[in-house]
Amino acid sequence: MQEFDPQVLNEKPIAPPPEFQRRARIRSLDEYGKLYERAKNDPEGFWGEQAKMLDWFEPPKKILEWDVPHAKWFIGGKLNVSYNCLDRHLATNGKKVALHWEGEDGKRVRLTYAEMHERVCRFANALLGLGVKTGDCVAVYMPMIPELPIALLACARIGAIHSVIFGGFSAIALIDRIGDAKSKILITADGGYRRGHVVPLKETADKAVESCPTIEKMIVVKRTGEEVAWTQGRDLWWHELEQKASPHCPAPSFDSEQPLYILYTSGTTGKPKGVLHTTAGYLLGAMYTTQLVFDLRDDDVYWCTADVGWVTGHSYLVYGPLANCTTCVMYEGAPDFPKKDRFWEIIERYKVSIFYSSATAVRAFMAWGNDWVTKHDLSSVRLLGTVGEPINPAAWKWYFDVVGQKRCPIVDTWWQTETGAIMISPLPGATPTKPGSATLPLPGVITRVVTMQGESVAPGETGYLIIEKPWPSMLRTIFGDDERFKRDYWSRIPGVYFTGDAAQCDADGYIWVLGRVDDVIKVAGHRLSSMEIESALVSHPSVAEAAVVARPDEIKGEAIVCFVTLRSGHSHSAALQTALIEHVAVTIGSIARPSEVRFADLLPKTRSGKIMRRLLRELAEKGGVSGDVTTLEDMGVIQKLASAKALDEE
Numbered sequence: 001m002q003e004f005d006p007q008v009l010n011e012k013p014i015a016p017p018p019e020f021q022r023r024a025r026i027r028s029l030d031e032y033g034k035l036y037e038r039a040k041n042d043p044e045g046f047w048g049e050q051a052k053m054l055d056w057f058e059p060p061k062k063i064l065e066w067d068v069p070h071a072k073w074f075i076g077g078k079l080n081v082s083y084n085c086l087d088r089h090l091a092t093n094g095k096k097v098a099l100h101w102e103g104e105d106g107k108r109v110r111l112t113y114a115e116m117h118e119r120v121c122r123f124a125n126a127l128l129g130l131g132v133k134t135g136d137c138v139a140v141y142m143p144m145i146p147e148l149p150i151a152l153l154a155c156a157r158i159g160a161i162h163s164v165i166f167g168g169f170s171a172i173a174l175i176d177r178i179g180d181a182k183s184k185i186l187i188t189a190d191g192g193y194r195r196g197h198v199v200p201l202k203e204t205a206d207k208a209v210e211s212c213p214t215i216e217k218m219i220v221v222k223r224t225g226e227e228v229a230w231t232q233g234r235d236l237w238w239h240e241l242e243q244k245a246s247p248h249c250p251a252p253s254f255d256s257e258q259p260l261y262i263l264y265t266s267g268t269t270g271k272p273k274g275v276l277h278t279t280a281g282y283l284l285g286a287m288y289t290t291q292l293v294f295d296l297r298d299d300d301v302y303w304c305t306a307d308v309g310w311v312t313g314h315s316y317l318v319y320g321p322l323a324n325c326t327t328c329v330m331y332e333g334a335p336d337f338p339k340k341d342r343f344w345e346i347i348e349r350y351k352v353s354i355f356y357s358s359a360t361a362v363r364a365f366m367a368w369g370n371d372w373v374t375k376h377d378l379s380s381v382r383l384l385g386t387v388g389e390p391i392n393p394a395a396w397k398w399y400f401d402v403v404g405q406k407r408c409p410i411v412d413t414w415w416q417t418e419t420g421a422i423m424i425s426p427l428p429g430a431t432p433t434k435p436g437s438a439t440l441p442l443p444g445v446i447t448r449v450v451t452m453q454g455e456s457v458a459p460g461e462t463g464y465l466i467i468e469k470p471w472p473s474m475l476r477t478i479f480g481d482d483e484r485f486k487r488d489y490w491s492r493i494p495g496v497y498f499t500g501d502a503a504q505c506d507a508d509g510y511i512w513v514l515g516r517v518d519d520v521i522k523v524a525g526h527r528l529s530s531m532e533i534e535s536a537l538v539s540h541p542s543v544a545e546a547a548v549v550a551r552p553d554e555i556k557g558e559a560i561v562c563f564v565t566l567r568s569g570h571s572h573s574a575a576l577q578t579a580l581i582e583h584v585a586v587t588i589g590s591i592a593r594p595s596e597v598r599f600a601d602l603l604p605k606t607r608s609g610k611i612m613r614r615l616l617r618e619l620a621e622k623g624g625v626s627g628d629v630t631t632l633e634d635m636g637v638i639q640k641l642a643s644a645k646a647l648d649e650e
């Protein structure tokens, strides 16, 4: 969690740039306020009205059934997500570009809405041909290639539930996620490109599937052309399936609450949780927020740089923009390949007007220097966005001055895998911004910053961020574990949604999200859990016990620090440190690679045996410990741990 700098509360808000404001959908704080009040006073009326932006085969009979904590939205309504993202645009916008795709190796693909529709229909038929039925789960482990959104929309078209697993995860992580959802099909590729290297996805998928008895077929996109192992009878080439399939595939109508996807995310235990999103509420949340927060226009060229392996890619690269008939840019690889101006080159080439990226990316761009940015013509850009972690005011200002050339508002969007869509964000033509604050909740979203007893805290005091009322794109449950859903989100402060974030509200009602209060770590915006990394460490034969904490990192926001005690017969060495770092990367995936492993003889524990992570956090960050250590079992431990780093460095 960030330490809050009260200085920022005194910052003067930055008004929306006048040129932007003049043409925006919502042009003043007053207008925002009216919309907000209307939604607050009559949430069902408000959401019922918004729901008209979807195409319904049968309109809903009732807007909400709320039996805390279980919500059903748009009851009795029937629709098809893929139809809403594609078919309904064809008559007027069939020739409009849906996707400008660029591979890291320079390969380019352009798909119009009509072309995308045809490819989705063919692939949906291919899935049907393999016996995939409504409610079956399809695992997706792919690079950022056009077949990825096509796969998602094809699943949605036939009512199959997709479960995307980020391409940076390991075979073990795949096994857990495929096993939990009982996926029948795995879609992957021979490989993908990252910084000029091939990421061997099929090889990892092959290893995983050895331990995944539910997988019947593996569908493989030929992306790199590298030689891959092939299991006859199980493995199928995507292009062969697509060629053989019919381009006609009707879009059946599904119930509003038909499950759309599962997306695994990290929580406080070692076991990732399968966040379940359903059809109508999720799609509405994604579509409504894309329109409002990005102030969308028909001629926008919109680029969300997130990987579809994370929720941002689901909501703001696939469902939100396509439901709005937007032209999207999608890029496969790293921002610094072949050079550090790859993103700015892409913006210039496609005349991107809306650019949505992570705070970590912004901090990296800032560290690389202005020249990479300023040598490109970025005059097409009109709006900038950020997501995933708190953005520090210095990075915010750099983004505003150098990338946006003081002409583009910045939307700092706060939300979560669980919320499905943006919850707190400026409206770019209406909300004066304060660098580092996500500002105000969107109309239809009721948030508060409270104590553990649920009482609002005074302006400037730290509390827990909660959401008071249900919203359409909220998670419905944790797949297969409704008890965990109730416990993690709805029991801490009974009856309201607990976000797991600490925040402050200032005198203007602006929300400053400070970071997680649980053991979730955000490394480069990626969500990991301390416990997941600890389980990976203790699975190594040399490790007796492990405790994992985060320390602030200038670029990545947070970095992973591991404290480890060894089993007898093993001794501290630089080689073992490296081996343990590698072991975590292999067990979970390279995104979980620790920055530091420190050896210790003992870990600080309370008398009841709980590891005191707070002390370790302080040690990792400052090298020493202050504050209350009265419940600590052995005071000497801290001393030893504090000197452990020095010993390691000798």
Ligand code: PRX
Binding pocket: 265, 311, 312, 386, 387, 388, 389, 390, 391, 412, 413, 414, 415, 416, 417, 418, 438, 499, 500, 501, 513, 514, 515, 516, 522, 525, 526, 527
């Ligand atoms: O701590 C908050 C942080 O990211 C968490 C959610 O992570 P995840 O489910 O991976 O979703 C990330 C993309 C939506 C939150 O609990 N977070 C997200 N956006 C912001 C943020 N923290 C501060 N400011 C943000 N704009």
